[in-house]
Amino acid sequence: MAAGTANQSEKMVHPAVKPLSDLLGTWKGEGEGFFPTISSFNYSEELQFTHSPNKPVIAYYQKTWNLISGQPMHSESGYWRPKPDGTIEVVIAQSTGLVEVQKGTYDMKEGVVKLKSELVGNASKVKEITRVFKVENCELSYVVEMATSLTDLQPHLRASLKKL
Ligand code: HEM
Secondary structure, three states: OOHHHHHHHHHHOOOOOHHHHHHOEEEEEEEEEOOOOOOOEEEEEEEEEEEOOOOOOEEEEEEEEEOOOOOEEEEEEEEEEEOOOOEEEEEEEEOOOOEEEEEEEEEOOOOEEEEEEEEEEOOOOEEEEEEEEEEEOOEEEEEEEEEEOOOOOEEEEEEEEEEO
Protein backbone atom coordinates (compact mmCIF):
# COMPACT_ATOMS: atom_id res chain seq x y z
CA MET A 1 0.00 0.00 0.00
CA ALA A 2 1.34 3.46 -0.90
CA ALA A 3 2.28 5.65 2.09
CA GLY A 4 -0.31 8.24 1.00
CA THR A 5 -3.09 5.63 1.09
CA ALA A 6 -2.12 4.44 4.59
CA ASN A 7 -2.10 8.03 5.87
CA GLN A 8 -5.48 8.66 4.27
CA SER A 9 -7.14 5.64 5.92
CA GLU A 10 -5.49 6.45 9.29
CA LYS A 11 -6.98 9.95 9.10
CA MET A 12 -10.42 8.46 8.51
CA VAL A 13 -10.39 6.52 11.80
CA HIS A 14 -12.40 8.61 14.27
CA PRO A 15 -10.23 9.89 17.18
CA ALA A 16 -12.46 8.06 19.67
CA VAL A 17 -11.83 4.76 17.85
CA LYS A 18 -8.10 5.26 17.24
CA PRO A 19 -6.91 3.87 20.61
CA LEU A 20 -8.76 0.62 19.81
CA SER A 21 -7.67 0.36 16.17
CA ASP A 22 -5.61 -2.80 16.93
CA LEU A 23 -8.96 -4.56 17.27
CA LEU A 24 -10.19 -3.63 13.78
CA GLY A 25 -10.29 -6.53 11.32
CA THR A 26 -11.34 -10.17 11.24
CA TRP A 27 -10.20 -12.65 13.88
CA LYS A 28 -10.45 -16.43 13.84
CA GLY A 29 -9.82 -18.96 16.56
CA GLU A 30 -11.15 -21.49 19.02
CA GLY A 31 -12.78 -21.43 22.40
CA GLU A 32 -14.04 -23.57 25.22
CA GLY A 33 -17.39 -23.28 26.99
CA PHE A 34 -18.22 -24.52 30.48
CA PHE A 35 -20.47 -23.82 33.45
CA PRO A 36 -21.31 -25.91 36.52
CA THR A 37 -24.75 -26.80 35.13
CA ILE A 38 -23.74 -27.90 31.59
CA SER A 39 -21.33 -30.22 29.76
CA SER A 40 -18.18 -28.49 28.48
CA PHE A 41 -17.87 -27.90 24.73
CA ASN A 42 -15.34 -26.61 22.20
CA TYR A 43 -16.07 -24.15 19.43
CA SER A 44 -14.50 -22.32 16.53
CA GLU A 45 -15.19 -18.63 16.16
CA GLU A 46 -14.96 -15.81 13.68
CA LEU A 47 -15.16 -12.29 15.03
CA GLN A 48 -15.12 -8.97 13.19
CA PHE A 49 -14.60 -5.40 14.28
CA THR A 50 -15.31 -2.83 11.56
CA HIS A 51 -15.36 0.92 11.50
CA SER A 52 -17.19 3.35 9.20
CA PRO A 53 -14.94 6.32 8.39
CA ASN A 54 -15.24 9.19 10.86
CA LYS A 55 -17.90 7.51 13.05
CA PRO A 56 -17.11 7.20 16.80
CA VAL A 57 -18.23 3.58 16.87
CA ILE A 58 -16.93 0.07 16.11
CA ALA A 59 -19.36 -2.51 14.71
CA TYR A 60 -18.91 -5.98 16.25
CA TYR A 61 -19.99 -9.32 14.78
CA GLN A 62 -19.30 -12.82 16.09
CA LYS A 63 -20.24 -16.31 14.86
CA THR A 64 -19.40 -19.72 16.36
CA TRP A 65 -19.50 -23.35 15.23
CA ASN A 66 -19.25 -26.66 17.04
CA LEU A 67 -15.56 -27.56 16.71
CA ILE A 68 -16.28 -31.24 15.96
CA SER A 69 -19.48 -31.23 13.86
CA GLY A 70 -19.13 -27.78 12.25
CA GLN A 71 -22.76 -27.02 13.16
CA PRO A 72 -23.48 -23.31 13.76
CA MET A 73 -23.76 -22.36 17.44
CA HIS A 74 -24.23 -18.99 19.11
CA SER A 75 -23.81 -15.69 17.25
CA GLU A 76 -24.08 -12.08 18.32
CA SER A 77 -23.53 -8.57 17.05
CA GLY A 78 -23.46 -5.05 18.36
CA TYR A 79 -21.66 -1.75 18.66
CA TRP A 80 -18.69 -0.63 20.76
CA ARG A 81 -18.64 3.06 21.65
CA PRO A 82 -15.26 4.06 23.16
CA LYS A 83 -14.95 7.49 24.81
CA PRO A 84 -11.76 9.57 24.93
CA ASP A 85 -11.68 9.28 28.76
CA GLY A 86 -10.98 5.53 28.57
CA THR A 87 -14.54 4.40 29.26
CA ILE A 88 -16.52 2.33 26.79
CA GLU A 89 -20.16 1.39 26.23
CA VAL A 90 -21.07 -1.77 24.31
CA VAL A 91 -24.49 -3.01 23.17
CA ILE A 92 -24.88 -6.64 22.07
CA ALA A 93 -27.82 -8.63 20.67
CA GLN A 94 -27.41 -12.41 20.94
CA SER A 95 -28.90 -15.06 18.62
CA THR A 96 -30.73 -16.47 21.66
CA GLY A 97 -32.72 -13.21 21.94
CA LEU A 98 -30.82 -11.95 24.99
CA VAL A 99 -29.64 -8.34 24.85
CA GLU A 100 -26.83 -6.68 26.83
CA VAL A 101 -25.77 -3.14 27.64
CA GLN A 102 -22.17 -3.33 28.85
CA LYS A 103 -20.13 -0.52 30.40
CA GLY A 104 -16.45 -0.56 31.21
CA THR A 105 -12.97 0.70 30.49
CA TYR A 106 -10.18 0.20 27.98
CA ASP A 107 -6.43 0.50 28.45
CA MET A 108 -4.75 -0.22 25.15
CA LYS A 109 -1.24 0.27 26.65
CA GLU A 110 -2.06 -2.89 28.58
CA GLY A 111 -4.20 -4.18 25.66
CA VAL A 112 -7.22 -4.75 27.90
CA VAL A 113 -10.95 -4.00 27.60
CA LYS A 114 -13.08 -4.79 30.68
CA LEU A 115 -16.88 -4.83 30.48
CA LYS A 116 -19.63 -5.44 33.04
CA SER A 117 -23.33 -5.61 32.21
CA GLU A 118 -25.47 -2.69 33.24
CA LEU A 119 -28.52 -4.31 31.66
CA VAL A 120 -29.32 -7.89 30.63
CA GLY A 121 -32.69 -8.06 28.90
CA ASN A 122 -35.03 -10.74 27.56
CA ALA A 123 -33.12 -13.45 29.49
CA SER A 124 -34.77 -16.35 31.28
CA LYS A 125 -32.00 -16.95 33.81
CA VAL A 126 -28.94 -14.74 33.11
CA LYS A 127 -28.55 -12.00 35.73
CA GLU A 128 -25.11 -10.56 34.95
CA ILE A 129 -22.41 -10.86 32.27
CA THR A 130 -18.80 -9.69 32.34
CA ARG A 131 -16.40 -9.75 29.40
CA VAL A 132 -12.64 -9.18 29.48
CA PHE A 133 -10.75 -8.90 26.16
CA LYS A 134 -6.94 -8.88 25.83
CA VAL A 135 -4.86 -8.07 22.76
CA GLU A 136 -1.23 -9.19 22.94
CA ASN A 137 1.26 -10.26 20.25
CA CYS A 138 -1.40 -10.23 17.48
CA GLU A 139 -3.64 -12.50 19.58
CA LEU A 140 -7.09 -11.58 20.87
CA SER A 141 -8.30 -13.56 23.86
CA TYR A 142 -11.37 -13.16 26.03
CA VAL A 143 -13.17 -14.55 29.04
CA VAL A 144 -16.94 -14.25 29.40
CA GLU A 145 -18.42 -14.81 32.86
CA MET A 146 -22.08 -14.99 33.74
CA ALA A 147 -24.30 -15.22 36.79
CA THR A 148 -27.67 -16.95 36.56
CA SER A 149 -30.59 -17.26 38.94
CA LEU A 150 -28.97 -20.48 40.28
CA THR A 151 -25.21 -19.87 39.87
CA ASP A 152 -22.85 -17.09 40.99
CA LEU A 153 -20.71 -15.16 38.52
CA GLN A 154 -18.20 -17.54 36.92
CA PRO A 155 -16.64 -18.29 33.52
CA HIS A 156 -18.81 -19.59 30.67
CA LEU A 157 -16.41 -18.97 27.74
CA ARG A 158 -12.70 -18.65 27.12
CA ALA A 159 -11.27 -18.20 23.61
CA SER A 160 -8.23 -17.04 21.74
CA LEU A 161 -8.14 -15.77 18.15
CA LYS A 162 -5.59 -14.61 15.57
CA LYS A 163 -6.09 -11.77 13.09
CA LEU A 164 -6.67 -12.96 9.49
C1 HEM B 1 -25.63 -22.83 28.07
C2 HEM B 1 -25.84 -18.04 28.35
C3 HEM B 1 -22.49 -17.68 24.91
C4 HEM B 1 -23.04 -22.36 24.05
C5 HEM B 1 -25.95 -21.57 28.46
C6 HEM B 1 -26.86 -21.26 29.52
C7 HEM B 1 -26.94 -19.92 29.59
C8 HEM B 1 -26.07 -19.38 28.58
C9 HEM B 1 -27.79 -19.12 30.56
C10 HEM B 1 -27.62 -22.28 30.42
C11 HEM B 1 -26.86 -22.46 31.70
C12 HEM B 1 -27.67 -23.24 32.69
O1 HEM B 1 -28.57 -23.98 32.29
O2 HEM B 1 -27.39 -23.11 33.90
C13 HEM B 1 -24.90 -17.54 27.49
C14 HEM B 1 -24.52 -16.16 27.43
C15 HEM B 1 -23.56 -16.05 26.46
C16 HEM B 1 -23.37 -17.37 25.93
C17 HEM B 1 -25.08 -15.06 28.29
C18 HEM B 1 -22.77 -14.87 26.01
C19 HEM B 1 -22.52 -13.84 26.80
C20 HEM B 1 -22.39 -18.91 24.35
C21 HEM B 1 -21.58 -19.22 23.19
C22 HEM B 1 -21.77 -20.53 22.94
C23 HEM B 1 -22.65 -21.05 23.95
C24 HEM B 1 -20.69 -18.21 22.42
C25 HEM B 1 -21.20 -21.38 21.86
C26 HEM B 1 -20.05 -21.14 21.26
C27 HEM B 1 -23.75 -22.89 25.09
C28 HEM B 1 -24.04 -24.31 25.23
C29 HEM B 1 -24.77 -24.45 26.38
C30 HEM B 1 -24.93 -23.12 26.94
C31 HEM B 1 -23.63 -25.41 24.27
C32 HEM B 1 -25.32 -25.75 26.99
C33 HEM B 1 -26.69 -25.92 26.44
C34 HEM B 1 -27.35 -27.10 26.99
O3 HEM B 1 -26.69 -28.01 27.50
O4 HEM B 1 -28.58 -27.12 26.95
N1 HEM B 1 -25.48 -20.42 27.92
N2 HEM B 1 -24.19 -18.24 26.58
N3 HEM B 1 -23.01 -20.04 24.78
N4 HEM B 1 -24.29 -22.22 26.14
FE1 HEM B 1 -24.17 -20.23 26.39
